[in-house]
Amino acid sequence: MITVSSEISFTEVLDLLGTFAFAVSGIRLASGKNIDWFGAYVIGLVTAIGGGTIRDLLLDVKPFWMLDATYLLTTGAALLAAILFRDKLLKLGNTLFLFDTIGLGLFTTVGIAKSLNSGLPFWVCVTMGAITGTAGGVIRDVLLNEVPLLFRKDIYALPCIAGGIVFFVCYQFDFLVPVVELLAATTVILTRIVAVKFHIQLPILNLEGKGRKE
Amino acid sequence: MITVSSEISFTEVLDLLGTFAFAVSGIRLASGKNIDWFGAYVIGLVTAIGGGTIRDLLLDVKPFWMLDATYLLTTGAALLAAILFRDKLLKLGNTLFLFDTIGLGLFTTVGIAKSLNSGLPFWVCVTMGAITGTAGGVIRDVLLNEVPLLFRKDIYALPCIAGGIVFFVCYQFDFLVPVVELLAATTVILTRIVAVKFHIQLPILNLEGKGRKE
Amino acid sequence: MITVSSEISFTEVLDLLGTFAFAVSGIRLASGKNIDWFGAYVIGLVTAIGGGTIRDLLLDVKPFWMLDATYLLTTGAALLAAILFRDKLLKLGNTLFLFDTIGLGLFTTVGIAKSLNSGLPFWVCVTMGAITGTAGGVIRDVLLNEVPLLFRKDIYALPCIAGGIVFFVCYQFDFLVPVVELLAATTVILTRIVAVKFHIQLPILNLEGKGRKE
Numbered sequence: 001m002i003t004v005s006s007e008i009s010f011t012e013v014l015d016l017l018g019t020f021a022f023a024v025s026g027i028r029l030a031s032g033k034n035i036d037w038f039g040a041y042v043i044g045l046v047t048a049i050g051g052g053t054i055r056d057l058l059l060d061v062k063p064f065w066m067l068d069a070t071y072l073l074t075t076g077a078a079l080l081a082a083i084l085f086r087d088k089l090l091k092l093g094n095t096l097f098l099f100d101t102i103g104l105g106l107f108t109t110v111g112i113a114k115s116l117n118s119g120l121p122f123w124v125c126v127t128m129g130a131i132t133g134t135a136g137g138v139i140r141d142v143l144l145n146e147v148p149l150l151f152r153k154d155i156y157a158l159p160c161i162a163g164g165i166v167f168f169v170c171y172q173f174d175f176l177v178p179v180v181e182l183l184a185a186t187t188v189i190l191t192r193i194v195a196v197k198f199h200i201q202l203p204i205l206n207l208e209g210k211g212r213k214e
Numbered sequence: 215m216i217t218v219s220s221e222i223s224f225t226e227v228l229d230l231l232g233t234f235a236f237a238v239s240g241i242r243l244a245s246g247k248n249i250d251w252f253g254a255y256v257i258g259l260v261t262a263i264g265g266g267t268i269r270d271l272l273l274d275v276k277p278f279w280m281l282d283a284t285y286l287l288t289t290g291a292a293l294l295a296a297i298l299f300r301d302k303l304l305k306l307g308n309t310l311f312l313f314d315t316i317g318l319g320l321f322t323t324v325g326i327a328k329s330l331n332s333g334l335p336f337w338v339c340v341t342m343g344a345i346t347g348t349a350g351g352v353i354r355d356v357l358l359n360e361v362p363l364l365f366r367k368d369i370y371a372l373p374c375i376a377g378g379i380v381f382f383v384c385y386q387f388d389f390l391v392p393v394v395e396l397l398a399a400t401t402v403i404l405t406r407i408v409a410v411k412f413h414i415q416l417p418i419l420n421l422e423g424k425g426r427k428e
Numbered sequence: 429m430i431t432v433s434s435e436i437s438f439t440e441v442l443d444l445l446g447t448f449a450f451a452v453s454g455i456r457l458a459s460g461k462n463i464d465w466f467g468a469y470v471i472g473l474v475t476a477i478g479g480g481t482i483r484d485l486l487l488d489v490k491p492f493w494m495l496d497a498t499y500l501l502t503t504g505a506a507l508l509a510a511i512l513f514r515d516k517l518l519k520l521g522n523t524l525f526l527f528d529t530i531g532l533g534l535f536t537t538v539g540i541a542k543s544l545n546s547g548l549p550f551w552v553c554v555t556m557g558a559i560t561g562t563a564g565g566v567i568r569d570v571l572l573n574e575v576p577l578l579f580r581k582d583i584y585a586l587p588c589i590a591g592g593i594v595f596f597v598c599y600q601f602d603f604l605v606p607v608v609e610l611l612a613a614t615t616v617i618l619t620r621i622v623a624v625k626f627h628i629q630l631p632i633l634n635l636e637g638k639g640r641k642e
Contacts, residue, residue: 032421
């Protein structure tokens with residue numbers, strides 16, 4: 001009765017890796033905050049599926065995770081892995097960053113393509129891509145009672161927008177859809193890696209006047 | 215012009231009791247936090263209808279409280295009762311826990327049945343039951359700027375899942391639907407009462423390594 | 429490809445002013461909290477479009493901002509204005525309060541009219557009007573990790589309800605729709621101005637018993 005796809009394409013493997021990485025990021029942040037295993041599972045799950053769920057509600061289509069049990073099972077695997085390999089997990093910082101960034105690129109591209117199929121104009125599709133990639137992390141931070149990371153330290157949403165623009169430029173030039181998607185996802189991933197490596201950040205907003213240091 | 219059902223069945227009485235108890239739980243937690251009467255009403259309301267509203271948005275059906283003014287009126291009655299009987303309310307801890315648990319059992323069962331009517335597979339229905347029972351409390355805690363209780367102290371969601379499994383086992387054996395619903399709701403209620411009475415809790419997640427006490 | 433309406437009516441000018449004021453209120457509250465420009469943009473945007481988006485999801489219609497790029501562009505203009513005129517912005521308190529109140533009146537009226545078009549009973553329409561006017565500010569406060577202002581200091585939602593009642597009384601008497609909308613919006617605006625000017629507030633809820641000061 002549980003639907004799990006039997007054939008798995010390359011995109012689906014990346015999708016699973018992204019889901020796994022997003023779930024682990026939620027579970028890691030839940031650790032040490034007096035949250036039990038079930039709570040950690042839920043926070044991992046909303047991190048992984050939150051963005052796509054908001055996108056699907058806005059597009060008025062059935063939320064993707066209701067069609068395929070893979071996302072709930074992958075989050076369970078992420079929780080199990082986090083508990084079993086806790087010592088190794090903390091050393092896997094760079095690998096997890098890579099997974100997370102691949103997930104961001106893939107989720108963004110999937111969000112754009114799905115919105116395009118709904119016949120929406122490009123600026124809505126780009127927004128939907130960014131929502132798909134980032135909203136899960138925002139819900140995670142709200143549930144953990146923190147100001148969302150998205151608004152603070154990191155270049156996270158701008159790569160989604162860069163990827164969205166690349167998507168539409170390539171799309172205008174009639175590239176094949178898989179090529180368009182690959183280029184868009186690569187743009188998201190590379191932009192984010194470069195931004196993090198070179199500590200590129202947007203200015204902090206401070207309207208208190210010139211007297212105050214920024 | 216306000217629609218209030220004229221005939222009331224046993225299920226509807228339980229539904230009202232559950233709504234009342236959930237609303238009171240929101241209003242009680244809002245107390246003492248510099249929140250005014252209207253704010254307390256809104257927090258009571260989202261506690262009572264939040265889970266069902268998210269379920270209905272995910273199922274793409276019209277949110278249940280828009281079809282029947284009872285839920286908004288019941289929340290108003292809960293606020294009035296809380297203000298009038300404030301001294302007694304604090305002594306009613308056990309009664310309110312019972313109402314709240316009955317509400318949880320009933321909301322979960324309603325959520326499962328409604329999802330089943332939408333033709334969804336059983337694991338989605340169980341998830342929807344748990345969302346219906348618990349998401350209102352999560353929104354309440356987010357609005358009150360706290361890490362949701364669901365993730366912390368209490369066995370709260372697992373009884374919903376236990377109830378969901380009982381629902382589907384009985385359903386497979388072709389029990390009558392009202393019997394299935396009664397057994398599922400009873401499972402939720404009893405599991406929660408037993409868990410609270412015997413302080414059964416899930417382990418807290420702590421990934422900081424073995425050196426640290428958990 | 430970006431859709432911006434070419435002809436602009438009086439209502440649309442008010443709508444833009446309201447959007448601008450709501451966006452500025454989000455951006456101002458984001459300032460000084462270690463939030464970057466993009467984060468401030470997002471918080472301004474959800475403040476401006478959050479209420480209408482929840483309304484449209486509940487009504488099961490396509491979210492309004494996906495049909496017209498004006499809302500995203502207006503929020504961009506609000507961010508630019510906030511950064512360029514930061515010194516003046518802090519002195520514009522009263523002007524911004526007026527914009528914000530006009531926005532509240534207009535958003536509420538739009539929410540009621542849109543729900544009425546969906547054939548909903550009047551008490552749902554009034555609720556939808558209040559949600560349209562206030563939910564954006566609630567999301568803003570949740571994202572900034574604060575207990576929503578709506579629940580605390582200010583008479584904010586009751587003017588929406590007063591406006592909603594005026595809307596339906598006038599509507600029953602077969603006034604022309606634009607007149608009904610004007611009267612409802614004016615009621616919201618005047619009630620809020622009077623409440624703020626004369627420090628009219630609802631009582632704070634405190635159930636801790638009579639011994640404690642309130």
